[in-house]
Amino acid sequence: MEKTLLDIKNLSRFFTIGKGQILEAVNGVSFTIHKGETFGLVGESGCGKSTLGRTVVGLYPPTGGQVLFDGIDVAGNKTHAQKMELSRRMQMIFQDPYTSLNPRMKVMDIIAEGIDNHGMASSRAERTKMVIDLLHSVGLDEEHANRYPHEFSGGQRQRVGIARALAVNPDFIVADEPISALDVSIQAQVVNLMKHLQETRNLTYLFIAHDLSMVKYISDRIGVMYLGNLVELADSDELFKNPLHPYTNALLSAIPLPDPKVERTRSRIVLEGNVKSPINLPKNCHFCTRCPRKQPICEQEIPQLKEAAPGHFVACHLVK
Amino acid sequence: MSKTLLEVKNMHVSIHTDSGVIQAVRGVNFELHESETLAIVGESGSGKSITNKAIMGLLPVGGRIDEGEVILNGRDTAHFSEKEMNTIRGAEVSMIFQDPLTSLNPTMTVGNQITEMLMLHKPGMTPEQRKARALELLDMVGIPNPEERFGQYPHQFSGGMRQRVMISIALACEPQILIADEPTTALDVTIQAQILELMKKLQKKVNTSIIIITHNLGVVSSMADRVQVMYGGRFVESGVLDEVFYETKHPYTQGLMDSIPNMQLSNQKLYSIPGTPPDLISPPHGCPFAARCRYCMKVCEKIQPPEFTFSETHRASCWLYDDRAKGVF
Amino acid sequence: MNTEQSIPLDLFTPASDNSAKQEHIARQHHSAFYDGWVRLRKNKAAVVCAVIILIIAIMSAVVPSVSKYTYFDTDYSNKIAQPSRDHPFGTDLFGRDQWVRVWYGTGISLLIGLAAALINLIIGVFYGAFSAIMGGRVDAIMQRIIEVLVGIPSLIIVILFMMVLPPGVWTIIAAMSVTGWVNMARLVRAKILNLKSQEFVLAAQLLGTSTWKTIIRHLIPNTISVIVIQVMFAIPSAIFTEAFLSFIGVGLTEPKASLGVLINNGYKALRAAPFLLIYPAIAIILIMICFSIVGDGLRDAFDPRMKH
Structure with a gap:
C-alpha cells in the first residue's frame, strides 16, 4: 500500500455573497493522494476545482472538513516554524503566466523569493548558483535571470513559475490549470517538464485542468468535479475506458479529437439545458438539469460517492 | 471548383x-x-x-x-x-470573437443589438420586420424563449448563450x-x-x-x-x-x-x-521554424523555403522537399 | 527559381545543434520602468511641458531673490505704472513691482500645490494601503469614514478652517489636506485590492513571504505608477483651489501674494490696468495646462495595465 501524503476529508468551502446567498464552491469532497502520484482533477469552469486547490494549500480556510498533509492539519493552529515548514513542503503553480509573476521583479529575484524566505542560501553566490541551476532544470538559461517577466513568452513564464515553486524543494505541488493559457506545442513542453521533474525530484502533484486529454496523459488517478462535488474518481485508464457517471461520459464525448476520420463517424452526447447557478444549490443531484438519463430520484436526493468497482468511485443514483 | x-x-x-x-x-x-x-x-x-x-x-x-x-x-x-x-x-463578412462578453455591448438589450445590425445594412426593413427577423435568428441559434430573451441584457446570458447571440448578430444580414x-x-x-x-x-x-x-x-x-x-x-x-x-x-x-x-x-x-516561437519584431531570415525544427539544415537558417506542391490542394514550405535534401535525414 | 538553383549544395546538410537559440529572447533587455520612460520621452508635448514647469519653478525661486525690488516694497510715487524696462510687468496699486510679485506668487502657488499634493500622498497612501491590506471589518469602517468625508462639501470645511486658524500659507495647505487625500486613498486601496488577488501575491504568500515583505516587494512597487500619476493631477488641482480661495477673499493676506491674490487684485483694476490681471492669469493657465499634459503623458507611459 502506498503511503498517503494528502488526505482530504469531507472538505467544504463556501463563500457568502450578499445576504443569505451562499456559493457552495466545494461541498463535502473527500479523497487521498498517495506519495509520488499525480492526481488529476477535472471539471468545467465554476465547478470548484481551483477553490479546492487553493484550500488544499491553505490559501483559503476551509468552511468544513480537513486537509491533512502528511498528518498535519493545513488549516490548524501552528507555530511560525511549523507554518514555514509547511510552506516549504507544499507549493503551487498558477494558471495565468501573466499575473503569476511580479512585473517589477527580475526573474532572479522571483525565483529566489523562497530561497530568501527560508534562508536556504548562505551567500549571494550560492543564491545565484541555486537560481541558475533551477533555470537550467526548467530548460531556461543563465541569460534569463536578469530579465523582467514581460520579456518572456507565456511558456517561458510558466517555467519561471515552476522554478519558483521548485526553489524550496517541495514534496507536493498543486498545479492549478498550469497549461490552459498556453499554446498546444508549449502545453506538451510544460507537461513533459512536469513529468520529468516528478521523476527526478520525487514530487507529488495535484493537477487541476479542464483539458481531459492532457490530464489523462499526466495523471495516475483522476477525479471529476461538478458544481462543488466529486462525481467520479478512478484510475485514469479506467476512467477513460469505463466512465460511469453520465457527466463524465458527456465530457469525454464532447472533446473534439484531432483525427478527422474519427470525428466524421463519431456521434457525440450534446448536453441540453444549463448549468445550475452555484448559489443556494438545492439538495439533489446537481447534474440533473442537464442529465440525459435523469430519473425522478435525481431531483430529490443527493447521490453519495460509492465504490462501483475496485478503486472506481461514482456518485450517481443510476449506478448500483 | x-x-x-x-x-x-x-x-x-x-x-x-x-x-x-x-x-x-x-x-x-x-x-x-x-x-x-x-x-x-x-x-x-x-x-x-x-x-x-x-x-x-x-x-x-x-x-x-x-x-x-x-x-x-x-x-x-x-x-x-x-x-x-x-x-x-x-x-x-462577419466576425465572431473569442470572448463573447467583451464583444457584446453590455448596456444594450440583445434584441436591440441584432436589430441595430439590420438597421445598418437593411434600411428597407420596417421595425416590425426587424423584430420578427431578430426573433427568428435567436430561435435559429437555439436560444430558448426568444420572445423573453429579446429584451434581456448580455449579462443575463451564460457564456455559451452569449456566443450564440454573437453568432445570431453575425449572421443577421446573411454574410x-x-x-x-x-x-x-x-x-x-x-x-x-x-x-x-x-x-x-x-x-x-x-x-x-x-x-x-x-x-x-x-x-x-x-x-x-x-x-x-x-x-x-x-x-x-x-x-x-x-x-x-x-x-x-x-x-x-x-x-x-x-x-x-x-x-x-x-x-x-x-x-x-x-523552444519558443520567433519574435516577429526581428523575424528570422530563413524558415521561421528552423530554430525549433527536428530536421533543421543549414539552408533553413539562411534562406526562406519556397512552397512545394504535393497535390492540387496540398502545399508546404519546407526545404526537406527540395531534391537536394534527399537522404540528408 | 534561378536563385534557388544557385544555393550551394553544402547548405543541404543538417545544421549544427540549435538548442541554444531556442529559448533566446531577441528583444532588448530593459525593465518596465525603462519602457515607460522611453514612451514618455517620445511624447513631445509632455516633455515640453515638463521643461516649462521646470523653468517656471526655477524662475520663481531665483527672480524674487536677485531682483532689486521685493514683493512688499511699496512706491506710492509710481502706482499702476505701465510695463517698462524697469518694471517688465508694471507696478500694482501700491507701486509694488509686478514682475517680482508674479514670480513670488507663482512660487507660493507651486509650494502650496506641492505641499498639499505631498500631504495628500502621504495620508492617502497610508490610509488606502492600510485599509486594503487589513481588509474585512477595518476596511469597511475606514471606507465609511471616507464616504462621510466625501459627503461634506470640501469647500465648507476649507473655509471653516481658514476662519478658525491664523491666515497663512500653512493654514491653506492644512485646510486643503483635511479632505484632499481621499481620492488618493481610494485609488491606492483599489489598486492594492486588485494586486492582492493577483497570483504573484498568492505565490509569495505560499512561499512564506511575511506580510511586511509582501507590501514592500510586491504591493508598493506595483502601485507607484498610480501614485505618481495621481500626484501629477493633485498638484494643479491644489493650485487651483488655492487660487479660488484667494479670489473669493479667504486666502492669503497682503502683502503676501499667490497667483490667486494677484488675479483678484488685477481683476479689481481690470479697466485701468489690464496687465495686472493678464500676467498672473497667463502664469496660472500655463501651470495648470503643463501639469495636466505631463500627468496625461505619465499615465500613457506608465499605464498601470499589466503589459502583455
Missing part, C-alpha cells in the same frame, strides 16, 4: 508598437471558396488573428497592410476607408463569409461541443463560408474542409483536411500533431516541440 469569394494575395501586415515594428503577417496567399470551412491553425503570435483582422479592416492601433491585395467579390478592399469597410462588415476567431476557446468542453454543432448546422442552412481560427486541432478536424497552418507570420502548410492530418509534410505540423496526447493510448511518450 466552386466560386472563389475571397482571395488574399501576398499580404504583409505590420504593427507599429513602442518596442518596435512587429511584422505580424509576412506574405500570405490564400483563397476561400463558396460554402467551405477553412481552418487557420497556429499559436498565439503566429499572425492568424491579425490576418483576419486585416481582412475585416479591424487592425489594432499602429497596424497596417503594407503590401498585397484582399480581393472580396472582385474588388480589392485592402486599402478601403473606414466608411467603405462599414458597408462590408456585417453585410458581406457570405463568417470569420470565427477562436470561437470556443473561452468555453467549456461541453459548451464548445454545442457551439461547434450549431455552427455546422447553420452553415448548411444559410450556406455561409467559414474561416475558423483556432489552435485546437480537435476543433479543426471536426469542422474544417481545408486547413492552413500558420507559423511566424507565414503559411507553412496548407491542404485539404485529410491531407494535412494524414499526409503531414511540414515538421511544425507534425510536431503539433505529436504534442497532443491520444486519449485511446496509455503510457505513451508525448513529443514536445522545444
